[in-house]
């Protein structure tokens with residue numbers, strides 16, 4: 137196989153990888169803070185807020201991501217009355233679905249992280265006079281992030297792989313271009329290239345998270 | 356005027372009455388030891404003073420100000436002001452594991468008192484020297500022994516310049532050797548006339564360092580007085596039994 141031919145497969149796929157990476161970055165950057173807000177909402181003493189957040193998390197985790205994607209991309213515009221205002225760009229609609237779905241998973245991770253923090257940490261903060269906000273930001277969150285880093289890393293790798301679901305809502309991404317070349321040239325090499333690119337991204341993520349884990353190590 | 360006055364304190368956890376009509380006084384410069392069997396309400400009593408538990412009835416007066424008057428708490432501003440006069444040392448140390456020893460000491464002065472580094476920077480080193488841990492300033496708590504952790508916790512409490520320090524079984528998680536180094540620090544504080552309330556099973560410390568001893572059982576103060584009165588010649592049968600058990604452990 138010539139270098140030129142290999143590049144003729146790779147270049148469109150890299151184009152697709154851009155969409156994959158873009159979706160990944162937007163989804164991870166927005167779903168982590170949103171997930172944390174959801175955790176706070178679940179723990180809120182205002183019952184309606186707590187129930188609403190719990191229901192949201194339950195629905196997002198209990199139904200397939202693919203169903204949610206289809207709903208956001210093709211279902212929203214069909215809603216009565218408001219539907220006509222919800223005709224979003226397909227990539228935008230799909231990204232929205234990813235953000236909401238992953239925020240529910242992150243919320244669960246953060247909830248577990250908060251539960252794991254000893255109540256003595258809150259008590260020590262209180263007797264030293266720290267406010268609730270100071271306690272949360274300076275004492276609890278740094279510890280919560282440290283304990284939740286490994287599951288967050290896992291979810292991130294899942295997210296990379298889940299971006300392939302864009303294929304189902306006809307947003308061109310890595311897998312889409314791979315499939316196109318497969319059909320065009322009757323070769324399965326693009327599948328291997330695609331696998332290589334996914335692995336590479338996952339590998340990069342693993343390195344970043346391992347570095348963070350080491351840096352935030354305190355046990 | 357007593358520094359702390361506790362009057363008819365009551366506290367229940369659901370149906371369980373844990374404090375039943377507790378009254379006592381603490382004077383400035385007192386070292387008060389609280390002894391008694393496990394489950395008698397010692398921790399709950401101490402935690403009520405520093406607002407980690409909410410009482411159901413009675414009064415607590417600190418330095419002339421009511422924290423609780425007949426079961427009714429004062430406003431949040433005053434209760435915060437009252438809390439800032441007290442420090443607490445826990446059995447499980449409760450150091451902040453993600454911060455270095457020095458950062459553990461400096462967090463509250465920085466955030467709560469808005470002190471400048473010129474002020475808290477010197478004080479943290481001085482206090483670490485005082486508890487013999489200046490060389491550990493930049494270590495994380497996980498690198499310290501239990502005794503060292505507890506000495507850091509004491510220094511951290513002292514950083515806020517409290518008028519009184521509360522200790523809840525500060526050496527119960529430590530083996531005898533480490534217990535000694537923590538008790539040594541506490542003995543030094545007593546010699547500097549730090550006001551302290553210490554829940555402890557260390558009868559030697561209670562006898563020799565405290566000037567007041569309270570024996571609690573089943574949510575009540577059974578016997579109170581000087582160490583000579585309560586530990587050397589207890590009057591109540593329950594106190595005798597408890598001491599017999601503790602001293603022959």
Ligand SMILES: Nc1ncnc2c1ncn2[C@@H]1O[C@H](COP(=O)(O)OP(=O)(O)O)[C@@H](O)[C@H]1O
Pocket residue numbers: 368371373391392393394395396397398399400
């Ligand atoms: N948060 C709580 N909820 C319910 N019961 C409690 C709680 N804290 C303490 N207790 C109960 O109150 C009693 C007194 O406990 P405590 O004050 O810890 O005693 P001590 O410190 O003397 O061992 C015990 O019976 C204990 O089980």
Ligand SMILES: [Mg+2]
Pocket residue numbers: 397398399524
């Ligand atoms: Mg106790």
